[in-house]
Amino acid sequence: MLLVFVALISGAGYAFFRFNVKTGTETVRAFIFLRGLANGERPSPLVNMSPLNVPTSVITAAKDFVDTFFKGRQLPFIGVAYIKGLQSNMPGWYRRCAIKAALEFHEPITLAQVEADLQSKVDFDEAEYARYYTEFLKELKRLSGKSDTDLHWVELADDEGQRLAFIDRVNPLTLAQWYKDQATPPLSSEL
Helix, strand or coil: HHHHHHHHHHCCCCHHHHHHHHHHHHHHHHHHHHHHHHHHCCCCCCCCCCCCHCCCHHHHHHHHHHHHCHHHHHHHHHHHHCCCCCCCCCCCHHHHHHHHHHHHHHCCCCHHHHHHHHHHHHHHCCHHHHHHHHHHHHHHHHHHCCCCCCCHHHHHHCCCHHHHHCCCCCCCCHHHHHHHHCCCCHHHHCC
């Protein structure tokens, strides 16, 4: 009897954990969707993503946004995204509850609020990033056995990865070591 009770409690705990992960993923999807709307884009209503592929900065921005504008309540925030056209990855009852919560929420969100909050999250000091990038590049060249005047393939590629690492506060020396060990140069036709 005790074994059955423990199994039931464990199963319920596991189901609760899985549902919370799905809710968190849905919150980040809603944030990405609403951010696209605020930027004047027409984001895909499906916004498919794996939580493992989302930068930490986006997850943190979504959490901060919900905390700031929705008093930490995820359900009305997700409901706003559903109302604006996001397709639900949750059960139908969840979608209905989210929309109802959004309609009952007394402080509705505006696109101007989304845009202002996103600008505060996205803006960063270009001079500080330039110092970060220079330190990263100097270390990468040193690890690769190149002189400071030699051209490295990273200088010819898009710096989006370095920008995301900068936002996520990854140490530039650690990033340089990863690029040396793991990153492969793109084909020359892609440069």
